[in-house]
Each structure stands twice: as C-alpha cells, then as structure tokens.
Amino acid sequence: MLAAPLAPLAALAQAETGFSRSLTRVVLREAFEAIIDRHLEVAAPEELALWSLRGLGAVDTSLSADVQGGLLRLHLGAGLLAEAPLPSSALSAQTRPGAAAHGAAEQLADTLAQLYAQAWASSPPLRRAGMERVIQAGFDEVFNHLDPYSRYITAEEAWNARQRRVGQSGLGLRVASGPRGSVVVAALEAEGEARRAGLREGDTLLAIDGIPVSARRITQAAELLEGPPDTPVRLSLRRGGQRLNVVLRRPSEVLRSLRAEVLDGILWARISVFSAVTTEQLSEALNNAFAAPVPPRGVVLDLRGNRGGILAQAMGVADAFLGGGMVAQSAGRHPEAQRIWEAGGTDLARGRPVVVLVDGRTASAAEIVAAALGDRGRAVVVGSATLGKGLIQIVVPLPNGAEVLISWSRVLAPLGWPVQGLGVIPALCTSLGLEAAQQALQQLGQGVSPMQPVLSRARRARAPVPASEVVALRAACPPAEERDLDQQAARALIDSPAAYRTALSP
Structure with a gap:
C-alpha cells in the first residue's frame, strides 16, 4: 500500500489537475505488456518498475526511487514520499506469453500510476513539465536499460x-x-x-x-x-x-532510390535508400544491362551511406542476385519474431562477379543485403566495417497518441552471426589506406586472403557477442566514410578473376 501522503487529500486533488491517473495507467499497461511480452531481452517487472520511477528524477532532481524490503519507494529530497509493493516476482518467468505478460503489466501500471500521481501532486517541476513529459521521462529511463533503439515517442x-x-x-x-x-x-x-x-x-x-x-x-x-x-x-x-x-x-512519377550506369563494361548501381520501388528499379537496371549486345562483365552494388529503409525491399534486392536459399533470418523471444527469408527468384546478374561497397554509415537493411551476398558467396564486400544495426523494431501505438518502438528480434546472417553490434566486415578492406589495400589485392591475386582469419572468426560469432570481441573484430577494418579507393578496389577485383575468387570464398 502507499505510505500516508505528505499532502492533504484536498491539496492532492487540486494538484492533480492536468494529470489523468486513469490515462497514465492504461498507457503504462499497454506499453509494459508489449515490452514484457515482445522485447528481445527479458526484463523483470520489478526492474521495469524501479527504472520507470527513477526516470522522474530527470524532470525533478529532488525525486528518487529505490527498493527496500520488497517495497518500491519514492523519495522527495531526504523524505519518503510514498511506497508500494513491488510487482510480483512470480510473473518474472523467462517466457511471459499472453496472460502472464498481461498480468505483470496490470500490476506495474497499477503501482506506477499511483506513485506517479503522488509525485505529480508533490512536485511543482513535474506539473510545469506536463503529463506527457512525465510519462516520457519514465520510459526514457526504462529504455536506457534495454537497448539503443527501443524508445518512447511523444x-x-x-x-x-x-x-x-x-x-x-x-x-x-x-x-x-x-x-x-x-x-x-x-x-x-x-x-x-x-x-x-x-x-x-x-x-x-x-x-x-x-x-x-x-x-x-x-x-x-x-x-x-x-x-x-x-x-x-x-x-x-x-x-x-x-x-x-x-x-x-499511384502517380506515374516517383523518387528513384537507384542510380545505375554501365561504365567500361561494369554496371555501377548505387542504392541510396530502400524505398517501395527499389527492387523493381534494380531489376529493370539489371535486365536492361544484361539484354544489351555486350553485357557487363561485372556489377558493383554501392550501399555506402545507405541507412536502410523498407526491409522487404532489401530482401528483394538480395534476391535479385540469388537463385535460391536463405537471405537472412531473425530471432527473438516472441514466436512471431522468428522468421527466415528465402530467395526465390533468378540471379539477374547471370553469375557475373558482384562487388558490394559499404562504409561506416551503411546500416540496417543495407547491412542485411551485404551480409547475405557475402555469406552466400555471391559477392565480395569491399570498404570498411558497417554501422552494426541489426535489431528489428515493432511500433506499438498508445492510448495517448504516443508510440513505443520495441526491439523484438535480431537479424542473423545466413551463417548465423548477428549483424547487431558486429556489423559487416569486408573481405577487402579500404579503410586502412591505399598501401594496405594494394597489398591485400596482391595477396588475393596469389590465392591468400588477408581478411580470412577475421571473417572466419566473425562468422562463428553468436549473439550476444561480447563487447571485447566486437571491438577486436571491427578493429581489423575500422569504420570509415566512402572514398575513391573503394571504386578502384572494386574495379581491380572484377578485372582480376583470381583475386575475386579468393576474396569470394566464405
């Protein structure tokens, strides 16, 4: 039960003007139910309760929270403002499907709505900030403990x-x-x-x-x-x-996400973002190029600076170079988070050499394409280590018009290693400079892949990868922004079948 309020009930009622305990409760319930049921990692309800309450301290620094004797306690300065029983640890099982997640979220919402109301009544800074900011502060602290991409959106x-x-x-x-x-x-x-x-x-x-x-x-x-x-x-x-x-x-004119041209017998295709028509545009460019009297001798797929976009379109782009087999898979606690994407089309590049250019800004869906083509031995990845964003979020609308984005699955490359944190490590690194790239090309031409030990180690990695291992692997080809050397290296690989074959080996 709550401790005796420090403010008289009449003052409490007056101070709660502008604060809806019922709306706060239903917002917290729906958000926490989704977090408990679907987030990639297990978070105990008692931890979520403490984190949420501590978030109020970001708005009013005199507010703090702790746990003592099975009670969640809210402090104002040095004094105890209120306390309530922690949500039942019986609802903290590793898997909390359906009813169990709902029950845990109900307890959390009941407890926190009462404590939020007490904090609101006793804290002028909270009332000045407004109800939306108060709710946001609680969720910000929760998501600080979960992952970099889950968040509350006002x-x-x-x-x-x-x-x-x-x-x-x-x-x-x-x-x-x-x-x-x-x-x-x-x-x-x-x-x-x-x-x-x-x-x-x-x-x-x-x-x-x-x-x-x-x-x-x-x-x-x-x-x-x-x-x-x-x-x-x-x-x-x-x-x-x-x-x-x-x-x-739909209108006849759309923004093109692809720039493609054939130069010196190579099709250069740069994708800036995965929009709703990217796969169609790439397929058209490949079909036109290979229907020409003299088809390209190779393809360079440039994903540098590409931050992602529509996931289904990324799968379609990878499919355009694969005749079948796995493109990617996802894994998470919730059954619906488990998924495998398979290629089902025809290799529109007709078996010609493919080089994928990446840099430190290549992220998300673009990383999935690079990982798929590299793992499947269909393309050589050139450039630097990519960003390493391999979590998929779902959007959960809330009754107050806000939303929570919840990371509920991680993307795994065809060989089973996680994109998150690790990113895609190139088979030919350009971020170490011209001399190192030239030396690597020479070794590849002699049948030796200088990046092979690092790539083999990265492909054996399984989630969660220790931070020390992530740092060590990415240090072999540090993230960097695009440079002219990338294109030079791509051309050199296509012009040297021996070097290309060596770099291609997964």
Missing part, C-alpha cells in the same frame, strides 16, 4: 513520424492510428487522388489490396500504400455503418 513526434512513413505514395492521403487499434484517414490533400475518389477524413481503413491493416502494424500499411508508379491500389473502408471499396491509382 504524441507530437509520433504524428510527425507517421507523416513521414505513412501515405508517402502520392495518393493524397495521410493515415494514422485510430480508436481501438484501427487505422484512419487523418488528412487529405485538396487536389489529391484520394479526395477526388470521395474519401473523407475519419474514414476507417480496413484493408489495402485485400490485406487487413491495424494500428499495431501501421508500417505495413505504409508499404502497402506505396508501390510501383501508375499502378492501382484497392482500399476497403468503413464510414459509420457503411463499407466502401475504392480504387486509387
């Missing part, structure tokens, strides 16, 4: 993010999370295709091309809305008690 930030990631198809509509996990039409452009077709703000979007959509998978809605130019998309909607089906047509 309602305003969530709205702006949805504008960036949802409805960028040129259809003239914006969608957002709606009541009870729905997806609604949030805004329409005055002269846009959607308004001309009769859509209205507030319409509930049920399905896109027959695929149901929900707020929990709002990024999937973004991918479904986007698509090849000048193609139709069918929307299923609900307006009050009426169901509607509307067909819109």
Whole structure:
C-alpha cells in the first residue's frame, strides 16, 4: 500500500489537475505488456518498475526511487514520499506469453500510476513539465536499460513520424492510428487522388489490396500504400455503418532510390535508400544491362551511406542476385519474431562477379543485403566495417497518441552471426589506406586472403557477442566514410578473376 501522503487529500486533488491517473495507467499497461511480452531481452517487472520511477528524477532532481524490503519507494529530497509493493516476482518467468505478460503489466501500471500521481501532486517541476513529459521521462529511463533503439515517442513526434512513413505514395492521403487499434484517414490533400475518389477524413481503413491493416502494424500499411508508379491500389473502408471499396491509382512519377550506369563494361548501381520501388528499379537496371549486345562483365552494388529503409525491399534486392536459399533470418523471444527469408527468384546478374561497397554509415537493411551476398558467396564486400544495426523494431501505438518502438528480434546472417553490434566486415578492406589495400589485392591475386582469419572468426560469432570481441573484430577494418579507393578496389577485383575468387570464398 502507499505510505500516508505528505499532502492533504484536498491539496492532492487540486494538484492533480492536468494529470489523468486513469490515462497514465492504461498507457503504462499497454506499453509494459508489449515490452514484457515482445522485447528481445527479458526484463523483470520489478526492474521495469524501479527504472520507470527513477526516470522522474530527470524532470525533478529532488525525486528518487529505490527498493527496500520488497517495497518500491519514492523519495522527495531526504523524505519518503510514498511506497508500494513491488510487482510480483512470480510473473518474472523467462517466457511471459499472453496472460502472464498481461498480468505483470496490470500490476506495474497499477503501482506506477499511483506513485506517479503522488509525485505529480508533490512536485511543482513535474506539473510545469506536463503529463506527457512525465510519462516520457519514465520510459526514457526504462529504455536506457534495454537497448539503443527501443524508445518512447511523444504524441507530437509520433504524428510527425507517421507523416513521414505513412501515405508517402502520392495518393493524397495521410493515415494514422485510430480508436481501438484501427487505422484512419487523418488528412487529405485538396487536389489529391484520394479526395477526388470521395474519401473523407475519419474514414476507417480496413484493408489495402485485400490485406487487413491495424494500428499495431501501421508500417505495413505504409508499404502497402506505396508501390510501383501508375499502378492501382484497392482500399476497403468503413464510414459509420457503411463499407466502401475504392480504387486509387499511384502517380506515374516517383523518387528513384537507384542510380545505375554501365561504365567500361561494369554496371555501377548505387542504392541510396530502400524505398517501395527499389527492387523493381534494380531489376529493370539489371535486365536492361544484361539484354544489351555486350553485357557487363561485372556489377558493383554501392550501399555506402545507405541507412536502410523498407526491409522487404532489401530482401528483394538480395534476391535479385540469388537463385535460391536463405537471405537472412531473425530471432527473438516472441514466436512471431522468428522468421527466415528465402530467395526465390533468378540471379539477374547471370553469375557475373558482384562487388558490394559499404562504409561506416551503411546500416540496417543495407547491412542485411551485404551480409547475405557475402555469406552466400555471391559477392565480395569491399570498404570498411558497417554501422552494426541489426535489431528489428515493432511500433506499438498508445492510448495517448504516443508510440513505443520495441526491439523484438535480431537479424542473423545466413551463417548465423548477428549483424547487431558486429556489423559487416569486408573481405577487402579500404579503410586502412591505399598501401594496405594494394597489398591485400596482391595477396588475393596469389590465392591468400588477408581478411580470412577475421571473417572466419566473425562468422562463428553468436549473439550476444561480447563487447571485447566486437571491438577486436571491427578493429581489423575500422569504420570509415566512402572514398575513391573503394571504386578502384572494386574495379581491380572484377578485372582480376583470381583475386575475386579468393576474396569470394566464405
């Protein structure tokens, strides 16, 4: 139970103006249920409770929290403000599916909502900061202990993010999370295709091309809305008690994420980001190049500076060079986090040598492509160690309009090593300078791969990789920004079949 409040009840009620305990409780419950059930790593409910309460100290430094005798205690300065029993450790099993996660989250939310209300009533800095900032501070401290990419996004930030990631198809509509996990039409452009077709703000979007959509998978809605130019998309909607089906047509002009040209018999293809049409653009470039009277003798896939994008498009790009087999896999505690991506197409490069250029800014989906083609022995990776972002996040909308992004799975390369932290280590390193790169090319031509010991060690790594091992492996080819030497090295490998074959060996 809470300790006797330091402020009279009347003062407490007055001070709580602007603070909704019920809304705070439901926000905490839904967020913690997702964290407990789906986060990549197990976090005990009692730890989550303590971290959340300590987060309030970022807004009011006189507030602090600790645990003593099975009680979660909130302090104001040197005095005890309130205390409550810790959430039951019985709900701290390694796997907390379904009902167990819900029960733990209910306890957490009940306890923390009461303590947050007490802190709000007793702390002028919290009241000046506002309810949204208070909730954010609690989650910021929680995610500080979990991983670098999970985070709480305020309602305003969530709205702006949805504008960036949802409805960028040129259809003239914006969608957002709606009541009870729905997806609604949030805004329409005055002269846009959607308004001309009769859509209205507030319409509930049920399905896109027959695929149901929900707020929990709002990024999937973004991918479904986007698509090849000048193609139709069918929307299923609900307006009050009426169901509607509307067909819109995507605009004929889209931003190209690929620059491709053939120079001196080599197809140079640079992908800046994985957009909804990247796979289509790359496939077109490969088909056109290899249909020419004199096809390219090799392909350079330039992923330097590419920070990622749509995961499905990255898988499609890797598939364009593979005739079958694994592209990547993901692993996590939740059953739905376990997944294997398989290539199912045809090698559009027709077996010609492929070099993948990477640098220290190559990240996420771009790393997955480089790892897949390197592990499968389909391409030689050239450049420097990449960023090492190999966690997949899900977006969980919250009742206050905010969102939590939760890392729920890690990406594993075909040979089983984790991209997170380790990154992709090139078979030919350019970040050590011109002389070292020239020496490495000479050794490759003689049948010796100077990076082979490091690559073999990296491919044996399994998550979680100790920090000391990550540092040691990445030091062999430190991250660096792109340089002209990268292209020179790629050309030299394609011009030297012996060196290419040696570097290709997985």
